[in-house]
Amino acid sequence: MKRKLQAAIILLVFGVLKLPLEQRVTHDLRKMHLVDEPLQLGVGENMGQMGLAATxxxxxxxxxxxxxxxxxxxxTNVNWAQVDSYYKLVSRLQPRNARYWEEASWHMAYNAASYYLYNEELKPGLRGQxxxxxxxxxxxIxxxxxxxxxxxxxxxxxLGDVHWNRSKDFKASGDAYWNSFQHGGLNFTERFAGFAYAQANDPASWQKGYAILKRLYDQKKATPGLIEFLKMLEHNLHIPAAQRIPDAGPVRNTPDPQAGPQR
Incomplete structure (x- = not known):
């Protein structure tokens, strides 16, 4: 009995001593993206993930x-509720596969949304809703x-595309494009972030857009679209004449009209 107690104490002490080492190793592995961070989901979501994995x-x-x-x-049967339900299962089975999330979102934000928008059998108010x-x-999604x-x-x-093309939330679109660029996205996402911020409704977004587009302009990466939005931001932000770019370009003070029926 005494030997068992001594062994238990030794194991307990050993476990306490190695815990900090394991935590440091786990921390380093997560920094190298070799181990995933624990995801904080709701109880129901966690149970669903665990149940599917176990089954x-x-x-x-x-x-x-x-x-x-x-x-x-x-x-193909134009059953959007089933499309959404099946992709919920797909994304829960393979949550680390970006393609499934992208496809699920595309079906809802573009295919299903357009189907209802142009369905003349529905009342206009319901179509918009x-x-x-x-x-x-x-x-x-x-x-x-x-x-x-x-x-x-x-x-x-x-996400930036959907906000730009569908919800017309240009601030959210700019944030999404900027996050894409910051995480190694294609070069155009930096420019698109500036374009989106330029069309937002708040001066803080205009400042972000101006900083991005002016930097690209100074780097000799100007395009006709970049010059147009930069001129618009100079106007909206009241940039002094001496600090404005010399290029001629149209000044557009308002965003494009929103697509789709308005509620």
Whole structure:
């Protein structure tokens, strides 16, 4: 009995001593992106993830592919609720696969939203409501995917695209494009961030847009679109004449009209 107690004490002391070492190793592995950070999800979401993982194990990839095919069948049948439901399963089975989040968002924010927008069998008010609801659903899907893949530049870019093309929230679009660029996105995402900020409604966004576009201009990376938005920002921010760029260009003071029916 005494030997067992001594052994238990030794194991306990050893465990306490090695805990800081394990924590440091885990911290270093997470910094190198070799181990994922623990994701803070709701209780129900965590249980769903754990249940699927425990049930399917190594077959999750195969199951995700099957459900994706089912989603495509639902798409051809124009059953948007089923498309969304199947992609929910797909994304929970393979949450680290950015392509699934992107496809799910595209179906909702573009395909489903456009279907309802141009469905003349529906009343105009309902068409507008369903359009906005499905655009929002597409945005929510990308935001959910970014909880799992916060460093993925393509998901950030797609979020910027949806805000630019659909919700017309140019501040959010600029933030998303800028995050994409900061995480290694394609060079155009930096320029698009500036363009989006230029079309926002608040001076803080204009300042961000001006800083981005003026830097690109000074780096000899100007395009006709960049000059146009930069001239607009100079006007909106009341930049002194001596500090303005010499290029001639149209001044556009208001964003483009919003697409889709207004509520």
């Amino acid at each position: 399917l194990g190594g077959l999750r990839g195969l199951a995700a592919s099957i459900f994706q095919l089912r989603a495509h069948v639902a798409f 369903l359009y906005h609801d499905h655009v929002k659903r597409g945005i929510d 990308l935001n959910e995917g970014l909880k799992f893949l916060p460093d993925n530049p393509r998901l950030w870019q797609k």
